[in-house]
Amino acid sequence: MRAPYDLILVGAGLANGLIALRLKQVRPELRVLLLERGNVPGGNHTWSFHHSDLTPQQRAFIAPLVSHRWEGYTVQFPRYQRTLRGGYASVLSGVFATRLLAALGNDLVCNMDVRSVAPTSATLADGRRLDAMAVIDGRGERPGPHLTLGYQSFLGQVLRTRTPHGLTRPVIMDADVAQGEGYRFVYVLPFAEDVLLVEDTHYVDGAGVDLPRLRTHIAAYLQAHGWQDAQLLREEHGVLPITLAGDPDAFWQERAAQPCSGLRAGLFHPTTGFSLPEAVRLADLVAGQQRLDAPALSSAIQAHARACWRRHGFFRGLNRMLFLAGRPQDRWQVMQRFYGLPEPLIERFYAGHPTLRDKLRILSGKPPVPVFEACSALLASHASLQRKP
Numbered sequence: 427m428r429a430p431y432d433l434i435l436v437g438a439g440l441a442n443g444l445i446a447l448r449l450k451q452v453r454p455e456l457r458v459l460l461l462e463r464g465n466v467p468g469g470n471h472t473w474s475f476h477h478s479d480l481t482p483q484q485r486a487f488i489a490p491l492v493s494h495r496w497e498g499y500t501v502q503f504p505r506y507q508r509t510l511r512g513g514y515a516s517v518l519s520g521v522f523a524t525r526l527l528a529a530l531g532n533d534l535v536c537n538m539d540v541r542s543v544a545p546t547s548a549t550l551a552d553g554r555r556l557d558a559m560a561v562i563d564g565r566g567e568r569p570g571p572h573l574t575l576g577y578q579s580f581l582g583q584v585l586r587t588r589t590p591h592g593l594t595r596p597v598i599m600d601a602d603v604a605q606g607e608g609y610r611f612v613y614v615l616p617f618a619e620d621v622l623l624v625e626d627t628h629y630v631d632g633a634g635v636d637l638p639r640l641r642t643h644i645a646a647y648l649q650a651h652g653w654q655d656a657q658l659l660r661e662e663h664g665v666l667p668i669t670l671a672g673d674p675d676a677f678w679q680e681r682a683a684q685p686c687s688g689l690r691a692g693l694f695h696p697t698t699g700f701s702l703p704e705a706v707r708l709a710d711l712v713a714g715q716q717r718l719d720a721p722a723l724s725s726a727i728q729a730h731a732r733a734c735w736r737r738h739g740f741f742r743g744l745n746r747m748l749f750l751a752g753r754p755q756d757r758w759q760v761m762q763r764f765y766g767l768p769e770p771l772i773e774r775f776y777a778g779h780p781t782l783r784d785k786l787r788i789l790s791g792k793p794p795v796p797v798f799e800a801c802s803a804l805l806a807s808h809a810s811l812q813r814k815p
């Protein structure tokens with residue numbers, strides 16, 4: 427008997443939401459059901475990306491979701507400030523939710539907690555079982571022993587300033603701030619002439635986030651820029667995984683033949699933890715599959731994720747240098763040096779496609795952290811890091 431759905435997508439977050447939207451565009455005949463535990467799809471996020479992360483076709487697909495776009499952005503370090511020309515854009519989860527609800531209608535069900543997921547069925551919290559040709563598990567990150575991670579933890583506040591703030595483009599890294607127990611920077615997006623998103627961000631070893639401390643940092647940053655009497659409109663916070671090393675075979679064995687998406691499939695940029703570009707690419711991949719049964723989908727997604735893993739080896743090495751070499755309060759120097767490199771190289775780095783020449787360029791010269799520690803961090807493996815006390 428034919429299953430009542432072609433696809434059930436569990437978790438209406440970024441990855442599954444984009445898969446659903448892409449399928450509605452190119453395969454509207456498919457019966458797709460999207461199940462979300464929260465009362466809205468997409469949660470509370472600002473998802474940003476560099477234009478150069480996506481192809482023109484992918485940018486056209488995401489365009490209706492984009493709320494803000496800028497030509498150029500700035501980085502600020504103790505030794506210099508630099509403006510880069512590349513485009514930058516943000517998707518707000520509120521717009522994402524509206525678009526998804528409009529496209530899916532009754533096929534998007536919120537307040538629906540899914541208790542367990544199998545390749546061809548989803549069991550709801552009330553015990554009902556729904557069957558499909560395939561189920562994609564997009565319930566976000568699943569912590570496990572097969573990845574050694576550092577973390578990027580942050581708190582963002584959207585604020586209305588009393589007078590125009592004067593910023594015309596994003597400051598995606600202001601590292602000219604006091605450093606803490608890891609690399610710290612402030613990320614600022616100007617949404618309107620009197621509205622800003624200000625995020626205090628830390629590259630730290632543990633997954634905890636001390637929200638009161640981050641609020642104090644933002645207050646100090648606002649004070650330093652004359653924005654101290656700004657009105658708080660909204661807050662968002664997150665702890666994003668930064669991959670140092672891992673065992674991809676064990677990671678995928680644990681998932682058996684379950685099709686997964688987004689963070690659950692390990693699909694994020696290893697150095698920034700950002701996943702919008704990977705989610706767009708996965709939506710393309712799923713929509714382009716001839717066969718959408720669970721075994722075919724699972725092996726296509728796994729092959730794609732493993733190829734990403736192999737391509738990302740260089741990034742994991744750099745992350746180990748950032749997290750394991752030198753004193754935590756000196757780690758900003760790694761980023762300061764990186765942002766001094768040519769802009770096309772920086773764009774390829776964020777898009778996840780540095781060339782061999784780029785890699786040599788990034789690693790050449792005197793490392794900004796002690797040489798011996800930098801080399802041993804580059805050579806460390808998942809197994810050796812697991813053995814560390």
Ligand SMILES: Cc1cc2nc3c(=O)[nH]c(=O)nc-3n(C[C@H](O)[C@H](O)[C@H](O)COP(=O)(O)OP(=O)(O)OC[C@H]3O[C@@H](n4cnc5c(N)ncnc54)[C@H](O)[C@@H]3O)c2cc1C
Nearest residue numbers: 437439440441463473474540565566664688689700701702
């Ligand atoms: C505040 C914040 C800002 C970020 N900013 C950026 C950015 O600027 N650019 C970028 O590229 N990345 C950004 N990221 C990182 C990354 O893109 C996001 O974490 C992204 O949302 C991950 O996508 P996902 O689909 O894997 O998971 P999510 O978007 O987290 O989606 C998972 C969904 O599954 C649902 N769910 C979980 N369990 C169940 C269950 N049992 N039953 C039903 N539903 C369930 C959740 O409610 C959630 O809606 C940000 C992350 C955060 C937290």
